[in-house]
Amino acid sequence: MINSNNKSTFTKLILLFFIVFISKGYSQNNADPGIGIVMDPPTLAQGSTGILTATVGNFGNDVIVKNSLRVTISVGDNAEIVEIASGSDTRWTQLSLTTGNANTIQLTNSNSDFSSFDVANILITIKGNVVGAANVILGNIVYITAQNPLLCGGCASPPLNGSQGNATNSNDVSTSSLTIICSDNTNPPSLTVPADLTISLIDYNSNINTGFAETQDFNITIDKSDVSVAGTCGDSFVITRTWTASDVCGNIATADQIIKVQDTAVVVFTGAQTDLCIYDNLDFDLFSLLEGDFQADPTLWSVVSENTTINGSLFNPFELELGDYVFAYSDPNSECPSITEFTITLNGDCVVCGDADEVIISKTVTPNGDHWNEYFTVEGIEGCGFTVELQIYNRWGAKIYESNDYQNNWNGFAHSNSFGGSNQVPTGTYYYIVNLVDSGLKPFSGPLYVGTK
Numbered sequence: 001m002i003n004s005n006n007k008s009t010f011t012k013l014i015l016l017f018f019i020v021f022i023s024k025g026y027s028q029n030n031a032d033p034g035i036g037i038v039m040d041p042p043t044l045a046q047g048s049t050g051i052l053t054a055t056v057g058n059f060g061n062d063v064i065v066k067n068s069l070r071v072t073i074s075v076g077d078n079a080e081i082v083e084i085a086s087g088s089d090t091r092w093t094q095l096s097l098t099t100g101n102a103n104t105i106q107l108t109n110s111n112s113d114f115s116s117f118d119v120a121n122i123l124i125t126i127k128g129n130v131v132g133a134a135n136v137i138l139g140n141i142v143y144i145t146a147q148n149p150l151l152c153g154g155c156a157s158p159p160l161n162g163s164q165g166n167a168t169n170s171n172d173v174s175t176s177s178l179t180i181i182c183s184d185n186t187n188p189p190s191l192t193v194p195a196d197l198t199i200s201l202i203d204y205n206s207n208i209n210t211g212f213a214e215t216q217d218f219n220i221t222i223d224k225s226d227v228s229v230a231g232t233c234g235d236s237f238v239i240t241r242t243w244t245a246s247d248v249c250g251n252i253a254t255a256d257q258i259i260k261v262q263d264t265a266v267v268v269f270t271g272a273q274t275d276l277c278i279y280d281n282l283d284f285d286l287f288s289l290l291e292g293d294f295q296a297d298p299t300l301w302s303v304v305s306e307n308t309t310i311n312g313s314l315f316n317p318f319e320l321e322l323g324d325y326v327f328a329y330s331d332p333n334s335e336c337p338s339i340t341e342f343t344i345t346l347n348g349d350c351v352v353c354g355d356a357d358e359v360i361i362s363k364t365v366t367p368n369g370d371h372w373n374e375y376f377t378v379e380g381i382e383g384c385g386f387t388v389e390l391q392i393y394n395r396w397g398a399k400i401y402e403s404n405d406y407q408n409n410w411n412g413f414a415h416s417n418s419f420g421g422s423n424q425v426p427t428g429t430y431y432y433i434v435n436l437v438d439s440g441l442k443p444f445s446g447p448l449y450v451g452t453k
Contacts, residue, residue: 032060037139039176044128045183052126057119064114070144074104076135078180081105082125089120128180131248137176182249189245193255271342277350281318289342300330353384366451367411377408387437412452424452
């Protein structure tokens with residue numbers, strides 16, 4: 001049941017032939033962990049369960065010892081892994097299982113070895129929770145044993161199992177998919193709305209939505225719409241608000257709420273909310289929050305919060321405390337006296353340039369087309385404007401790649417005459433030097449595993 005995303009048995013036999021009879025010095029010899037996953041059927045009714053089959057094991061001749069493999073299976077946003085199902089291969093033990101939609105299960109072969117071309121099925125119970133289109137189910141198997149005495153006939157110092165990868169590298173990846181459809185007994189959405197709500201006109205916009213208990217079953221979306229307001233400035237009036245709840249299965253529920261608005265002299269509206277970063281040393285113009293026609297008079301702005309100041313219409317967030325800051329714009333063109341309040345939320349979730357701990361550099365490049373570790377990347381500096389200088393050397397100290405403006409696009413290709421005309425470097429360990437120009441940081445260096453075969 002190995003699907004098209006994995007090596008076929010035939011391909012693995014060819015690979016086995018080359019490893020055993022042709023290749024020299026291949027530390028893992030013929031052991032070859034592999035995985036294929038299939039969700040059959042690929043469609044579930046909401047609330048029901050199905051079985052995912054993961055065919056895993058050894059597609060080579062050498063023995064893979066126990067406690068040396070790890071299988072990870074993750075489902076999409078509309079489904080949930082429940083448990084290992086009856087009938088699964090008993091060699092596997094569950095390591096972890098997260099909860100809720102889009103969760104993940106991990107297992108290891110703690111109960112037994114995998115001998116030559118020894119494969120069996122792991123059966124996983126999957127539940128469909130949310131109606132939605134097909135979501136990807138992803139499974140992979142990795143070799144997590146650093147050293148294996150079977151690789152050298154039980155020698156005292158077994159070799160590193162570099163040829164099959166380790167706990168951070170996907171040895172084999174497989175995908176399936178699952179669509180959740182509406183069940184036959186889907187209930188209509190429920191919606192609870194208070195019968196009456198009385199507020200003052202000055203609090204009209206900020207309190208219009210209070211008192212609601214919205215029960216959100218089956219991905220309910222709420223449609224809030226007002227009928228036209230009967231009344232003029234200075235009057236008391238009543239609004240009838242209709243709330244509609246619908247779900248993706250076509251069920252609809254509606255409820256009305258009566259809102260009694262009392263007379264007042266000033267109407268307060270709530271405007272847009274904006275996020276800024278506390279590391280931004282800039283003057284943010286509050287007028288950018290307004291839309292349509294308005295009077296561009298900075299004196300019309302005031303501070304509602306007590307923990308900050310503004311310079312006319314300019315607000316500088318640099319190194320202020322995290323939290324919400326409220327500003328009010330008095331509208332001189334309104335028929336009724338009114339102000340609009342705007343909230344700016346300051347956060348620290350920003351790009352911090354010049355911090356070595358924020359720089360993330362690849363440790364592995366495996367350009368095999370599976371979209372995992374395809375390129376050598378330098379990340380964590382997006383938006384900083386640094387130029388990346390990159391040099392890559394082989395284990396004999398020969399430079400095999402260099403760029404003065406690296407764009408995260410090296411996938412193991414060699415210079416035209418570096419390796420006898422080959423367009424890719426051989427599989428092995430290389431070394432990189434990364435310099436972030438004008439960053440003030442020391443160059444980064446370290447080993448890099450490249451798997452091109």
